[in-house]
Amino acid sequence: MIILKNHDEIEKMYRAGQIVKASLDEVEAAIRPGVSTWELNEIAERTSLKLKGKPAFKGYRGFPACLCTSINDEVVHGIPRKNRILKEGDIIGIDYGASFEGYFGDSARTIPVGFSPKGKVADLLATTKKALELAISATAEGKFVRDVSEAIENYVAPKGFGIVKDYVGHGIGTKPHEDPPIPHYVTRERGARLQVGMCICIEPMINMGTDEVQLLEDGWTVSTVDGSLSAHFEHTLAVTEEGVRVLTI
Ligand code: MG
Numbered sequence: 001m002i003i004l005k006n007h008d009e010i011e012k013m014y015r016a017g018q019i020v021k022a023s024l025d026e027v028e029a030a031i032r033p034g035v036s037t038w039e040l041n042e043i044a045e046r047t048s049l050k051l052k053g054k055p056a057f058k059g060y061r062g063f064p065a066c067l068c069t070s071i072n073d074e075v076v077h078g079i080p081r082k083n084r085i086l087k088e089g090d091i092i093g094i095d096y097g098a099s100f101e102g103y104f105g106d107s108a109r110t111i112p113v114g115f116s117p118k119g120k121v122a123d124l125l126a127t128t129k130k131a132l133e134l135a136i137s138a139t140a141e142g143k144f145v146r147d148v149s150e151a152i153e154n155y156v157a158p159k160g161f162g163i164v165k166d167y168v169g170h171g172i173g174t175k176p177h178e179d180p181p182i183p184h185y186v187t188r189e190r191g192a193r194l195q196v197g198m199c200i201c202i203e204p205m206i207n208m209g210t211d212e213v214q215l216l217e218d219g220w221t222v223s224t225v226d227g228s229l230s231a232h233f234e235h236t237l238a239v240t241e242e243g244v245r246v247l248t249i
């Protein structure tokens, strides 16, 4: 069931989104070779608490941390650990959610560790980021979820990258995940019609190789089956009377 939000609720979601943004900004600033993913987790938590936000993922369905940290061939839901140390040349996806007065925000970005990407790595990161931007541009009242999916697929597929199908975007509100699902590829379904008051997260996960992913033994981390690199960018947005508002930038 899709739950529409009124103006006041969207304001709270904006506050949550800004806490998420600030927390990710602090984490990004701390990313360098030698830092552990656990330190990044602590930075995210501390920043949110300082801004009166509550980390959303801590304990969510049993997740053992606040921040998801997914390195190289890890796609999503990587668990921060004290002994997981970033190295020069890694890429790390940082995915974070927080709530403010019971309303949630959710955002992700993928950051190179201590290097300026070139060639195919640069292309993967730029393509994933651009796919999210195109999807946001395709979001409008009266359009359908498929229009958003199509914007991503039409841009990414010709480049030969794999669009992850097993994990999709979602509605968001008083829960971190609500209806409707937002696939990043075209399905047979037209999907929900976008209406004023809908709040959604779009979060393309793009692999350098095939789209196949697997769940690792820790029960959380998802990685590419072929070992290829994966990138992930996400924003939370609201469809309003005045147009689409991105809540996490
Ligand atoms: Mg997320």
Ligand code: MG
Pocket: 106, 107, 169, 170, 201, 203, 234
């Ligand atoms: Mg999400």
